[in-house]
Amino acid sequence: MAEHFLGLISGTSADGIDAAVVCFEPGFKLIAAQTFPYDPDLRHRLLALMQADRINVDEFGAIDVEVGMAFGDAANALLAIANLHPSTIRAIGSHGQTIRHRPQHRFPFTLQIGDPNRIAEATGICTVADFRRRDMAAGGQGAPLVCGLHAALFACESPRAILNLGGIANLTLLAKDQPVRGFDTGPANCLLDAWAQEHLGVVHDEGGAFAASGTIIEPLLDRLLADSYFAQPAPKSTGREMFNLRWLLPKLRGTDRPADVQATLLALTASSIALALSREQPDTTEVVVCGGGVHNRALLAHTKTAVDRHFGRSIRFSNSSEHGLDPDFVEAAAFAWLARRALCREAGNCAEVTGASGPRVLGGVY
Numbered sequence: 001m002a003e004h005f006l007g008l009i010s011g012t013s014a015d016g017i018d019a020a021v022v023c024f025e026p027g028f029k030l031i032a033a034q035t036f037p038y039d040p041d042l043r044h045r046l047l048a049l050m051q052a053d054r055i056n057v058d059e060f061g062a063i064d065v066e067v068g069m070a071f072g073d074a075a076n077a078l079l080a081i082a083n084l085h086p087s088t089i090r091a092i093g094s095h096g097q098t099i100r101h102r103p104q105h106r107f108p109f110t111l112q113i114g115d116p117n118r119i120a121e122a123t124g125i126c127t128v129a130d131f132r133r134r135d136m137a138a139g140g141q142g143a144p145l146v147c148g149l150h151a152a153l154f155a156c157e158s159p160r161a162i163l164n165l166g167g168i169a170n171l172t173l174l175a176k177d178q179p180v181r182g183f184d185t186g187p188a189n190c191l192l193d194a195w196a197q198e199h200l201g202v203v204h205d206e207g208g209a210f211a212a213s214g215t216i217i218e219p220l221l222d223r224l225l226a227d228s229y230f231a232q233p234a235p236k237s238t239g240r241e242m243f244n245l246r247w248l249l250p251k252l253r254g255t256d257r258p259a260d261v262q263a264t265l266l267a268l269t270a271s272s273i274a275l276a277l278s279r280e281q282p283d284t285t286e287v288v289v290c291g292g293g294v295h296n297r298a299l300l301a302h303t304k305t306a307v308d309r310h311f312g313r314s315i316r317f318s319n320s321s322e323h324g325l326d327p328d329f330v331e332a333a334a335f336a337w338l339a340r341r342a343l344c345r346e347a348g349n350c351a352e353v354t355g356a357s358g359p360r361v362l363g364g365v366y
């Protein structure tokens, strides 16, 4: 039986579709990976949909298909680049694009679009999708789901934390003979991206240069950190529906310089991670970092400084590439891993992480 799986995800940043082919037998290996940017018009409509209070059902039905087709195209393009025949892929695991994530709703829900039927038709490959909702139906957050792969790849003798810097930041806490723990700490890049877009007209603050040009506004940082999300115990997960400009703007004063606000937003990401990590796993010896935020040098430096300050000692920071996995494709690899778990009828969630009432096989098969 071929043991190649293909993972597809576009995260909260909606910066593009990450695609990765992974081999699991013998041993884990990333065979090929690439990010395929969304068509700018499609991305624009997706960002509008994420912020919309009301939706047009016709538009919603169509964009679900459009995203599914874009995911199918991404899978086919990666296979062509890697010179792999579709028949060598046992299954695709597609996360889709999150449009809304409401774990605290009276009827908790999470909504990922990108019709998996389209992916299956476009590629001719069995496709597994809709990974989050079974966990939610079992009382969980439906997130984060990357923790299982983090544990499979990065567990070691001493207590480790895996830090994913996407739109949102999430931590996986790995300690020997302990259940895997993990949660979203709050924003990683989503507010930085939004503020850079607003003031520089760019999709992200390259290398964190805009933030580095400003000075942290301490009273603003205190106001931002006072949000109850940061003190809330796990299980918890969040998204753009919470951490966006509508959340930020009322907390600003008219005189705040844009660069100083960016510096403060970067400090918010760094401080909220350091607070959560020192509270939840005070014996951490190493932080393994992944996600697009690894390319923001200023963010990484501030996060390391904040963590060292909260721990009162130097904590080793490493990049997931030092442990054998490209930081830009850890999440895509996780959905390849989740597809494999689904076909093997093995649980995909870590119940301790999501708060589900137990382990569950995740995903529907198309």
Ligand SMILES: Nc1ncnc2c1ncn2[C@@H]1O[C@H](COP(=O)(O)OP(=O)(O)O)[C@@H](O)[C@H]1O
Residues within 6 Å of the ligand: 010, 011, 012, 013, 014, 015, 016, 165, 166, 167, 168, 189, 190, 192, 193, 204, 205, 206, 207, 208, 290, 291, 292, 293, 295, 296, 297, 331
């Ligand atoms: N060169 C860079 N400089 C600064 N930030 C970057 C850079 N490259 C990527 N990023 C950040 O990483 C984010 C994408 O990370 P990713 O892990 O794909 O997040 P998500 O899972 O939310 O899509 C971008 O939105 C951007 O904020």
Ligand SMILES: [Mg+2]
Residues within 6 Å of the ligand: 010, 011, 012, 013, 014, 015, 016, 018, 292
């Ligand atoms: Mg992304």
